[in-house]
Each structure stands twice: as structure tokens, then as C-alpha cells.
Amino acid sequence: MKYIGNEIYTVGTGVAVGQACMLLSAGNKGKRFMTPHATAMLHQPKVPSTGERQATELNIKWRETLAQKKELLNILSQTTGHGIAKLEKDMQRPLYMTVQDAIEYGIADKIVERDSKAIADVMSAGAWDSAAGLVQKAI
Known part of the structure; x- marks a missing residue:
């Protein structure tokens, strides 16, 4: 996701487990x-x-x-700011986090509610496509 030029918004709903948790943490800070x-x-x-x-x-x-674990640890280290040794220790057993725990751990930044300003700030899919030059204009 870091190779994409656009801002990456990630939203965790339900349960983000393992690699889904890593993907959640890989969105743009904030x-x-x-x-x-x-x-x-x-x-x-x-x-x-x-x-x-x-x-x-x-x-x-x-x-x-083992290669997957190493890559997961490297990505989580970059996205959360924790050292690999801490992450490895924390992952010895499943580490469940509430929203507040995940924010403190560096997985997420904010709690989002349905009427949150953060939702209103996200461009629609059509607006993203247009901004990226993906919308063809009618001739």
C-alpha cells in the first residue's frame, strides 16, 4: 500500500486479525x-x-x-513504531486489542462514528477516480 500515491484510509470494523490487523496499521498516519x-x-x-x-x-x-513472520514483523515495526523484539514478544500468544488499545499500540489512530467528520472528509469513489484521471469524459 505504500507504493500507492494516494492517501490510504483504513477502517477496522468487526475483528481485524493477523494480516488484516497489519493492513489496518498500514494506512496513512492519521x-x-x-x-x-x-x-x-x-x-x-x-x-x-x-x-x-x-x-x-x-x-x-x-x-x-518463518519468512511470512519476518515480513509481518518488519511491516508492523514500520507502521506501529515498535521494535521487532517487542512485536515478536507480543505475538507469542494472540494479542487482542480494544479500539483504545489499538490506538495506543499504533495500529489505528482514531475511533470513527457514523456521523464523524472523518467520514465526511473521505472523497467518494467517483471523486477519487476523477482526481486520479481515471474518469473518461463524454465526447
Whole structure:
């Protein structure tokens, strides 16, 4: 999302778990919102059940999971301002956060209500398209 030139607004509704929580945190600072009763949760990437997989397959999946964890930690470190060691410690077990906890942790910036000014400030999809030059004018 950081490669996009436009401002990125993120809104957490319901439960933002794992990578969804990371995406919520990756919006532009000041533009990361959560609804009043939403929850954010960080956890480590999970390895799927091993079943009857061969040892080679397990090794491949384990390496991939570790790579995903490293990338998740790097992104969260950039978006929340926390060091990787703290994030890794916090993610040893699922870390559930209320809206206020998520704001304090750096996942979100503000609580957004239905009648909030923040909602009114967001351009409509058509306005975004027009500002980006994506709307074709009638001939």
C-alpha cells in the first residue's frame, strides 16, 4: 500500500486479525480508523496441519511461514513504531486489542462514528477516480 500515491484510509470494523490487523496499521498516519466496537488482534502466522505430509514438504512450509513472520514483523515495526523484539514478544500468544488499545499500540489512530467528520472528509469513489484521471469524459 505504500507504493500507492494516494492517501490510504483504513477502517477496522468487526475483528481485524493477523494480516488484516497489519493492513489496518498500514494506512496513512492519521487516516487509520476503527469503529467503536471493533477488535484488533495480532498473532504469529500459523503452520497448517501436517497430516501425512512428507518431511521435505514440512520443511518448505516451515521456511515459508518463518519468512511470512519476518515480513509481518518488519511491516508492523514500520507502521506501529515498535521494535521487532517487542512485536515478536507480543505475538507469542494472540494479542487482542480494544479500539483504545489499538490506538495506543499504533495500529489505528482514531475511533470513527457514523456521523464523524472523518467520514465526511473521505472523497467518494467517483471523486477519487476523477482526481486520479481515471474518469473518461463524454465526447
